[in-house]
Amino acid sequence: MPEQEAPQPAAPEAERVPGIEPAFAALAERFGDELVAARKTADGPDFTVAPARLADFVAALRESVLAEPHLFVDACGVERETALEVVYRFSLVSRREIVTVRAHMPKDKPAVASLAVMYPGARWPEREYAEMFGITVTGHPDMRHLLLPEGWVGHPLRKDYVYPLDHPYLAPDPLREDPVRVLGHAPEGEGEES
Amino acid sequence: MNEANVGTTDQLIVNMGPQHPSTHGVLRVALTLDGERVVSADPDIGYLHSSMEKIAERLDYRQYISYTDRFDYLGAMCNEWVFVRAVERLAGIEVTPRCEHIRLLMAELNRLASHLLYFGAMGIDTGATTVFLYCFRERELILDLFEWVSGQRLLYNFLRVGGLRNDLPDGWVEQCHAAMDALASRVDEYDTLLSENRIFIARTRGIGAITAEEALAYGFSGPCLRGCGVPYDLRRVDGYSLYPELDFEVCVEEGGDCLSRHMVRSRELRESIKIVRQVLARLPEGEVNVPVPRRLKVEPGEVYERIESPRGELGCYLVSDGSDKPWRMHWRAPSFYNLAPLDRLCRGHWMADMVAVIASTDIVLGDVDR
Numbered sequence: 015m016p017e018q019e020a021p022q023p024a025a026p027e028a029e030r031v032p033g034i035e036p037a038f039a040a041l042a043e044r045f046g047d048e049l050v051a052a053r054k055t056a057d058g059p060d061f062t063v064a065p066a067r068l069a070d071f072v073a074a075l076r077e078s079v080l081a082e083p084h085l086f087v088d089a090c091g092v093e094r095e096t097a098l099e100v101v102y103r104f105s106l107v108s109r110r111e112i113v114t115v116r117a118h119m120p121k122d123k124p125a126v127a128s129l130a131v132m133y134p135g136a137r138w139p140e141r142e143y144a145e146m147f148g149i150t151v152t153g154h155p156d157m158r159h160l161l162l163p164e165g166w167v168g169h170p171l172r173k174d175y176v177y178p179l180d181h182p183y184l185a186p187d188p189l190r191e192d193p194v195r196v197l198g199h200a201p202e203g204e205g206e207e208s
Numbered sequence: 209m210n211e212a213n214v215g216t217t218d219q220l221i222v223n224m225g226p227q228h229p230s231t232h233g234v235l236r237v238a239l240t241l242d243g244e245r246v247v248s249a250d251p252d253i254g255y256l257h258s259s260m261e262k263i264a265e266r267l268d269y270r271q272y273i274s275y276t277d278r279f280d281y282l283g284a285m286c287n288e289w290v291f292v293r294a295v296e297r298l299a300g301i302e303v304t305p306r307c308e309h310i311r312l313l314m315a316e317l318n319r320l321a322s323h324l325l326y327f328g329a330m331g332i333d334t335g336a337t338t339v340f341l342y343c344f345r346e347r348e349l350i351l352d353l354f355e356w357v358s359g360q361r362l363l364y365n366f367l368r369v370g371g372l373r374n375d376l377p378d379g380w381v382e383q384c385h386a387a388m389d390a391l392a393s394r395v396d397e398y399d400t401l402l403s404e405n406r407i408f409i410a411r412t413r414g415i416g417a418i419t420a421e422e423a424l425a426y427g428f429s430g431p432c433l434r435g436c437g438v439p440y441d442l443r444r445v446d447g448y449s450l451y452p453e454l455d456f457e458v459c460v461e462e463g464g465d466c467l468s469r470h471m472v473r474s475r476e477l478r479e480s481i482k483i484v485r486q487v488l489a490r491l492p493e494g495e496v497n498v499p500v501p502r503r504l505k506v507e508p509g510e511v512y513e514r515i516e517s518p519r520g521e522l523g524c525y526l527v528s529d530g531s532d533k534p535w536r537m538h539w540r541a542p543s544f545y546n547l548a549p550l551d552r553l554c555r556g557h558w559m560a561d562m563v564a565v566i567a568s569t570d571i572v573l574g575d576v577d578r
Contacts, residue, residue, distance in 0.1 A: 057512065083420075085440060085521075086427040088540040092527055101525070103512065103540075107424070107438055110446045112512065135427030138548045161254035161577060170262055171536075 041078065045071060050118070058111040065100070065117035065126040069153065072102070072115060072129055083107045086135040091143035093173050098124045098147055102136070119149065128154040146171040219247060224562065226255050232329065232566065233573025237550065241559060249554045249562065251547055256577040264537035269295045269369055269504050272534070277363035279539065280575035282325060285311075285318040285354075286517040288367040293448075294513035294524040295369050299506040307371050307496040312449050313487045314354075314366065315515070316480045317384075320391065321350040322518035323473045323480070326570045330470060331402050333567040334411045339401045346394055349387040356380055369504060371497030381488055388481050388488075395477050403474050412466035416553040416565035419464060426552070427545035430520025431476065432569055435461050435468035442516040449515075456483050466568035473570070505532045512540075519543050519570055543575035 034042045038052035038059070048064040049071070059079050063071045072080075087103040097118040104113040117126050128151045129136040140151045141160035148169035151157065159166060168175055179190070193201040225236040234255035240247040260279050264272050276291045277284035289311055296303065303311075328343035351361045357376055358366040366373050402408050418428070420436040433440050441458040443451040459475040461468035508530040514523040523540030546569045553565050 083424060083438070085424050085429065085433070086545075087521065088427070088523060088525070088538075090525060090538040090540075092536045092538075103523075105445075105521075107440045107445070114512075133425045133427075134422075134552070135425055135545055135548060138544065159254075161257040163254070170259065 041071075041074060044074060055114075058106075058113050060114040060116070062116045062118065065119050065124075066152075067127065068100075068102075068115065068117050069127040069129055069132065072132065075104075075113065075115070079113055080104055080106075084113070086133040087112070089129070089136055089139035089143065091147040091149060091171065093121075093147065093171070094118070097121065098149060100126055100143060100149065102129065123150075124148065125150040125152055127152055130154050143171075145169065148172065217242060222559075226252075232571055233576075235547075235566070235571075235573050235576070237562070239559065239562070244558050244560070246554045246557055246559055246562065249551045251550050253547070253573070253576050256573050258574075258578065260539060260578040261537055264534050266533065268532040269506070269534070270502075272537075273367060273369075274363070274365040277365060278574065279578045280517065280519065280522070280541065280543065280572050281362055282322040282572050283318055283517045283519065283522070283575075284362065284364050285314040285366065286515060286522055288364065289315055290513055290515045290517075290522050290524045292367045292369050293515065294511050294526045295504070295506065297513055298509060298511050298526060298528055299369070299500075299504060301370050301498065301500060303371060303498060304495050305492045306375075306494045307498075308449060309487055309491050310372060310376060310496065311367060312451075313384075313484060313491075314357075314364075316483045316487070317350050317353060319518045320477060320480045320484070321347050321354075322570075323477050324350070326473055326518075326567075327398055327402065327477075329570075330564075330567045331408075333563045334408055336402055336405060336408060339398055342394070342398065342401070346391050349390060353380065353384055353387060356383070368497070368500075370500035371495075375496045381491065384484065384488060388484055392478070392481050395474075395481070398477075399474055403471065409467060411561070411564050412470060412568065413463070415466045415557060415561045416568060417463065417465040418549065418553060422549070422552065423464065426549040428520070428549065429542050429545065430516065430518070431459075431472040432469050432520065432546050434459060435470075435472045436464040437462040442514060442521060446514070450487070454483055454486050456480075466564050469568045469570075503532050505530065514540065517542055519572065519575065520546060539578050541575045541578055543569075543571040543573070544578075547571045547576050 034052045035054055042049050048067045051062040053060050085105045085107060087105045089102045092099045092101060098121055099116055099118050102115045119126060126149060128140055130140055138160060140154055143149055144151050144157060145159050145162050146169055189196045220241045222239045222241055223236060224239050226234040236252040238250040238252060260275060263275055273288055273291060276287040280287055324343045324347040328340035331339035354364060355361045357380060358364040418436060420438050423433050423436045437460055439458050439460050444458050456479045459472045459479060461471045506528045508528055510527040512523055512525045514521055520542030522542055525538040526534055527536040529535040554562050
């Protein structure tokens, strides 16, 4: 399979807009270099923080932009060109405003501070991105596999993940093993459009 | 018998599922029981995990639409809608007014079909089998409409980036009016059969209660959250599509228990009928498709688009690298977050109440596992 793959285009760069907007000066003062970026988007504020301070930062947000009742919306991982990223979203209940908090980590030893104690809803998505991207979540009470079976090797949502064709859970795929017998002819190249 | 054990109780671990019919799919819950009381409930998910997010990275935007149907298979139109909305927002595509009306119409019909199935399942899980048959009879009216317009009864593949697969067939609008009339006259009947049934109320009132603060921290959304007294309905909060122009009520109940979640859905059936009738009355003429390149490439960037699906906040996070395939796509699946607090909801209740709690969160396991 890998040799058939079209050359991957460059990954989208992490955050194009560095810098802190004036509205978030108080947070910048408190977190210094650990607040990497803070900007306003059409959806709401968007922050990038150091992964080790993620939980502290969200706790600080609960005194400013998240002071109102808000919903824990989502957490997920993204692989960027040079870094792994986790994205947390919160939504105000009263009006359309989505607060996004990101953290960038190196690809070799990624680790991030868990929000699972503050927001119990973060327990499952953190387990999910931990197994899918190989990110260590520190301070999480329960780090078993969530969607993948126990003992699964590798992190499937990483771009360099190779599917384990000899995995005991997978039935042999005749199409993959002997395509000529199944199709009656050599398989056509992938990526061709009808 | 060991003399020392006489008069003491043991905790027992019981597997509920994955083949238990009332777990609404393949959900396994490892229950720790003290007699009949639930000490803890540990949901084990992933049986239906199908790598929806990885698959998206290998397919172009057009091809992926048929996959969106398949995770929350009871809200397929809503899944398609949020996905095409996300792609259209990234690519800067505006759809025609007629297309927007038809999409909204489909989403609301899908909400009706999904809530009807919920009604039936809730009834059968709490021992009321009659309402199940009635709800499936009425759901058939809506599935027939879907079949007529898209050729499919469950997984429609009807929406396209920039439009729809086809326009409404002749006579469809009249049939839809007739279906709404039939349904409206029967919703009260469901309430008398189920919602006002003394046994049903006894099985659901005060069961699986959660406060609004906890529900928000758990990421509860949709009818589950509105059952806790939080008026969080994206159709009003975001006011996307044509919803700001439509007259409907956000249904909120205060109890936070199974009965409140049930009553929210019961009232939402009526509101959705109201919405469908309004949209049918104002359906504009015109084209349903705008020209979109066959091989759609969108600018590098990312977008989080969300709509109110029958189960709650359905979000689609799309990261583009400028090619014709998503670089990363992530589903914010409402069932995933609605199932997560199961331990909190069930702790201390009888084991038999588990069934009512799971049914009242209206989860779809395909949506949980994606």
